[in-house]
Amino acid sequence: MKELITAWLILVGASAATTALAVIGPETIWLAPVLLGLAFVKSRVILAAYLELRQAPRILSGVTLAVALWFVIAITLGVIG
Amino acid sequence: MAQVAREELPHDLMIWVLIVSEMLVFGAGLWAFLAVRITDPPGFAEAATHLHPVSAGIGTILLVTSGLFAAIGAQRNSARWLLLAALGGLAFLWLKSHEWSSLIAAQISTETHPFFTFYYLLTGFHAAHVVAGIVILAIVALRRRSAEISAGVAFWHLVDLVWVAVFPVIYLMGAA
Amino acid sequence: MKYQTQKIALAYFLTAMALFAVQVTLGLIMGWIYVDGNFLTEILPFNVARMLHTNSLIVWLLLGFFGAAYYLIPEESEREIHSPTLAYIQLAIFVIGTLGVVLTYFFNLFEGNFLLGREGREFLEQPKWVKAGIVVAALIFLFNISMTVLKGRKTAITNIMLLGLWGLALLFLFAFVNPSNLALDKQYWWYVVHLWVEGTWELVMAGILGFLMLKLTGVDREIVEKWMYVIAALALFSGILGTGHHYYWIGTPGYWQWIGSIFSSLEVIPFFAMMAFAFVMVWKGRRDHPNKAALLWSLGCAVLAFFGAGVWGFLHTLHGVNFYTHGTQITAAHGHLAFFGAYVALNLAIISYAMPQLRGRDPYNQVLNMASFWLMSGGMLFMTFTLTFAGTVQTHLQRVNGEYFMDVQDQLWIFYVMRFGSGVAVVLGALLFIYAIVAPRREVIKPGPVVEQAAE
Numbered sequence: 001m002k003e004l005i006t007a008w009l010i011l012v013g014a015s016a017a018t019t020a021l022a023v024i025g026p027e028t029i030w031l032a033p034v035l036l037g038l039a040f041v042k043s044r045v046i047l048a049a050y051l052e053l054r055q056a057p058r059i060l061s062g063v064t065l066a067v068a069l070w071f072v073i074a075i076t077l078g079v080i081g
Numbered sequence: 082m083a084q085v086a087r088e089e090l091p092h093d094l095m096i097w098v099l100i101v102s103e104m105l106v107f108g109a110g111l112w113a114f115l116a117v118r119i120t121d122p123p124g125f126a127e128a129a130t131h132l133h134p135v136s137a138g139i140g141t142i143l144l145v146t147s148g149l150f151a152a153i154g155a156q157r158n159s160a161r162w163l164l165l166a167a168l169g170g171l172a173f174l175w176l177k178s179h180e181w182s183s184l185i186a187a188q189i190s191t192e193t194h195p196f197f198t199f200y201y202l203l204t205g206f207h208a209a210h211v212v213a214g215i216v217i218l219a220i221v222a223l224r225r226r227s228a229e230i231s232a233g234v235a236f237w238h239l240v241d242l243v244w245v246a247v248f249p250v251i252y253l254m255g256a257a
Numbered sequence: 258m259k260y261q262t263q264k265i266a267l268a269y270f271l272t273a274m275a276l277f278a279v280q281v282t283l284g285l286i287m288g289w290i291y292v293d294g295n296f297l298t299e300i301l302p303f304n305v306a307r308m309l310h311t312n313s314l315i316v317w318l319l320l321g322f323f324g325a326a327y328y329l330i331p332e333e334s335e336r337e338i339h340s341p342t343l344a345y346i347q348l349a350i351f352v353i354g355t356l357g358v359v360l361t362y363f364f365n366l367f368e369g370n371f372l373l374g375r376e377g378r379e380f381l382e383q384p385k386w387v388k389a390g391i392v393v394a395a396l397i398f399l400f401n402i403s404m405t406v407l408k409g410r411k412t413a414i415t416n417i418m419l420l421g422l423w424g425l426a427l428l429f430l431f432a433f434v435n436p437s438n439l440a441l442d443k444q445y446w447w448y449v450v451h452l453w454v455e456g457t458w459e460l461v462m463a464g465i466l467g468f469l470m471l472k473l474t475g476v477d478r479e480i481v482e483k484w485m486y487v488i489a490a491l492a493l494f495s496g497i498l499g500t501g502h503h504y505y506w507i508g509t510p511g512y513w514q515w516i517g518s519i520f521s522s523l524e525v526i527p528f529f530a531m532m533a534f535a536f537v538m539v540w541k542g543r544r545d546h547p548n549k550a551a552l553l554w555s556l557g558c559a560v561l562a563f564f565g566a567g568v569w570g571f572l573h574t575l576h577g578v579n580f581y582t583h584g585t586q587i588t589a590a591h592g593h594l595a596f597f598g599a600y601v602a603l604n605l606a607i608i609s610y611a612m613p614q615l616r617g618r619d620p621y622n623q624v625l626n627m628a629s630f631w632l633m634s635g636g637m638l639f640m641t642f643t644l645t646f647a648g649t650v651q652t653h654l655q656r657v658n659g660e661y662f663m664d665v666q667d668q669l670w671i672f673y674v675m676r677f678g679s680g681v682a683v684v685l686g687a688l689l690f691i692y693a694i695v696a697p698r699r700e701v702i703k704p705g706p707v708v709e710q711a712a713e
Contacts, residue, residue: 051242
């Protein structure tokens with residue numbers, strides 16, 4: 001239960017931070033990496049806590065690696081564009 | 082793969098097949114969006130101004146909160162929490178329908194700009210999953226069988242997971 | 258053979274093999290028309306030959322599926338087929354319909370007649386009376402099979418087979434939907450064509466392959482079933498919206514290009530899973546089944562389906578690529594290897610497995626059959642390569658350089674000659690296969706040095 005609440009707090013915090021950042025919209029090349037980095041954190045939290053992959057650490061690390069790779073490519077495309 | 086999976090995997094194998102498939106689909110769609118965006122950054126940035134990041138941010142918070150309810154519902158095998166989660170999904174859909182109707186009122190369709198082709202496609206696909214998720218949550222809540230609840234709630238988390246990637250890419254990259 | 262009614266399969270398989278011979282022979286004739294454009298123009302115009310080539314393929318594959326169902330469902334359900342009489346009536350309807358189709362196409366009888374004349378849509382050219390006959394026959398089949406399964410044991414194999422066969426029959430109803438708007442016409446047309454070969458047929462394929470693996474390798478049913486459910490789920494997930502890859506240029510909205518590209522790219526996965534499944538089962542299996550030919554065809558089916566349907570399909574499925582390659586010989590290359598790998602080899606696998614038992618010739622060492630596998634598969638692979646090169650050249654000359662279609666065809670002549678050669682190999686292989694399953698009464702190689710020979 002405590003784990004779930006922690007996960008939820010991180011998710012809400014990260015979502016709020018993402019939205020705030022985008023609204024302020026600072027003129028920096030780092031904006032896209034930061035926005036997508038926060039999204040990566042959120043997806044990892046959902047996988048680990050909500051989807052309970054924390055019980056299966058090896059699978060979690062494999063899935064995290066795949067998701068991380070996805071975000072690296074997404075960030076690259078985002079920075080180019 | 083099979084040995085590891087049998088020891089540790091939470092939820093049914095089949096729901097993971099679905100989750101991974103969905104991640105591939107949305108992942109490919111978002112990559113394609115970002116790749117096509119390179120061909121016309123100003124056009125994409127202009128198009129993105131028609132969207133409302135704050136309302137999408139609220140939608141995100143609604144979804145992850147509903148995800149929490151679903152997770153609690155699964156833990157406690159409680160129909161009430163599961164239905165509460167479904168309610169969160171309904172609220173998200175209400176927000177989404179407002180967004181779409183204002184865009185349609187502004188005569189913006191899938192053919193207006195590639196941005197909107199992807200926008201409607203990805204948010205539409207996602208919303209279809211929200212609808213399916215609500216129905217599934219309602220069904221498993223009423224039947225109260227733990228294996229079904231586990232699979233249904235996993236599907237609901239998938240809907241969260243996908244949205245967490247759709248949200249910044251579609252709604253916020255315009256600012257970046 | 259444990260159940261008497263499994264014998265029904267024999268009639269189906271033999272009819273299928275007769276049509277198989279017709280189909281490949283027509284293929285060879287068309288291969289020559291590509292080399293010499295005036296060959297038989299008066300007697301057998303190209304379009305008629307093509308209709309017969311494709312339609313006979315589809316009908317014999319369906320007959321093979323029906324035969325496979327009649328063969329494996331009694332064993333799976335552990336009971337006799339509900340009504341053998343109905344099964345034979347169903348076959349008779351198919352035979353009459355097929356004869357009707359051949360005569361109608363060949364002599365172009367009743368041109369323009371609503372009920373009796375041939376219809377203009379590719380692959381669905383059958384006159385309406387034949388289509389109606391197909392529906393009746395399909396209903397008889399579904400009734401017969403469903404009754405058998407409902408009264409008997411239900412397994413993953415029967416579940417997935419039934420799902421595939423019901424879907425197949427229901428989707429055929431879209432053959433009757435023929436709007437005058439060409440875009441809508443095509444849209445519904447693909448409900449039959451695509452959702453058959455990249456949807457329901459894949460389920461049938463998973464079912465038959467699962468049955469063969471169960472019998473040939475002796476792996477636990479539980480493991481086979483888990484694989485089958487995953488494969489079926491992947492096939493439906495990718496295949497249904499994968500239909501979008503036919504909606505790129507027919508007048509549908511632009512978003513289909515992305516739906517089609519993304520989902521159809523994923524269609525590679527179930528075919529990969531089927532290949533992985535077949536090999537993992539063989540590695541895990543402890544059973545040394547004497548029917549090596551059936552195992553060879555099963556593995557060949559899984560591999561060639563992955564390459565023909567999966568890899569060669571992916572080759573031109575992205576809309577950016579398809580914009581250039583659409584309707585070139587690339588499509589023909591894909592079509593040939595995909596149909597051969599996925600569905601021809603599948604049928605030949607179950608036939609190779611079932612025939613010795615149906616004809617009471619167990620144990621049976623099918624050396625001729627295995628030779629036909631290499632001849633046919635080798636020929637088909639060579640044909641795929643020549644057509645792929647032809648298609649690549651054609652794409653460049655016609656779509657990039659903008660040369661005229663017939664000028665380009667002239668320049669592809671050498672590829673068509675080579676394709677004809679590979680076609681000869683395929684036809685000889687097919688005839689050898691048919692001979693091998695029908696003619697020899699005894700073909701037992703003494704079970705002496707089997708252990709040393711294990712490396713085929």
